[in-house]
Amino acid sequence: MAYRTKTYIAADWDGDKNAVDKLCEWNDGEKWSLSFTDAHDLTQARDDSLNCSIKASLAIRMDASKTFVLIVGSNTKSRRSGECTYCSNFDNGKCKTGHTVSNDSFIEYECKKAVRDRENIKIVILYNAATVDKSKCPDIIKAYGTHAPMQKMKDGKHYWDYQSVKNAMGL
Template identity: 55%
Template sequence: MNIRALKNKTKTYLAGDWSGDKAAIDKLHEWNEGNRWSLHFIDVHNLTQSRDNSNNCNIKASLRMRMGISKTFVLIIGEHTKSLRSGACYLCKWYRENSCLLRHSVDNRSYVDYECDMAIKENAKIVILYNSIIVDRNKCPEMLRNKGIYKPMKKFNFNTWNVEWDYQTVKSAIND
């Protein structure tokens, strides 16, 4: 990792259900990478990656380091975001009887809950985007329900009677 990147809190941290809301995450990357769009951010996850076979503690340490260089935290809320459990210690192969065989402290927060807590601790700008046409704060993790900017990622086009991605709303939420 570049030492300059570590000193400057200029990056954007994307969080969400990477399986259930992948289309929304991919849409953000598409808007960010295309010359046609004026949404520009540096996704901190592109700087360094955790291996999928890492234990949950190592992945959370990597997430903490990435959050430390992030200015903006973007959480995409979908149908299952609030109920995600991936990252909880009790799901790790090293967890036994309320303890960690690697002698790490036990942390049963999901990766998403952990990321939300870190965003608050790091005083990041918090942007909560709903993979929907409506904002439903009941789907948001409780610790963020009254923090940040809430916007839908989609809109209903009455001319075509279709649901479409809403670039302008997302851009204004992230760039403001």
Template identity: 60%
Template sequence: MIYRTRTYIAADWDSDSNAVEQLNKWNDSNYFSLSFINAHDLQQARDNSLNCSIKSSLATRLNASKTFILIVGNNTKTVRSGSCQYCGSKNSWTGACARGYSVDNRSYIEYECEKAVRDGLNIIVLYKATTVDRTKCPDAVKNVGIHMPMWGYNNGQLVWNYQAVKSAFGQ
């Protein structure tokens, strides 16, 4: 039996890491009451690993998770990092993997979203914006889970919307 106790955060790490950092700040704070156990504290793949090895590491962390959080920014739906088409082991003539692995042209984000849905995880989609724009969301999670903006206005100032995020967590 798999015991799923962790929360998995997926994002376009190149563009949206500040939103991931904000979630972790709220989680680590004694002031805020957002609370989760981060799945990324488990095994990590090296940056120079093959895309298929990294996806295997992602699967290990997703298998330990009960909640999947996707942070949606401007590039989330179109980012291609993780696709075998960018791996040096993919033979451009045959289309096969020279190392004998199966070819997977999904990005890391597409892979994570599809696995989260297939595994029946609680899905929270947080938009790095003041509104929910499902056209920026990967198709696999576009119509499932809770969708909430991470930004709001306070006295005319654009701020992280802690209350909206906390309500998405059901806390």
């Protein structure tokens, strides 16, 4: 097995890009002590039209990761992107290229792999909110890892909570 040194970030990149960007900002900023090497810098799928190619690329990145971070937002659990039914090579219940058909979204695939690999990867689940609401977390992973909010409420307003994230990540 390869030595795991990276941090893998999974999220609904459309709905929770603000939270992903904040995590990366804290990682890149000099005044913050949050420090990790993003697994997404390792490799990218070459054929973005095939969901199975993307999942293979995700697996390579996850296999190099010591920490799996899932950012949970309002739509994380319901995201369907990555299912074979959304691939141009899916026809009449089969893959035209001969790959195994999977109804897992990218997020479900990532979560299932993290749970399978949990003895080799730390699982951190961050909520793009001021509270932890496990009903928004994918069922496969909600019983695992450290769960923490990324925000806090003060005077009726939401603020990013760096300390909560840092504590959850064990940094």
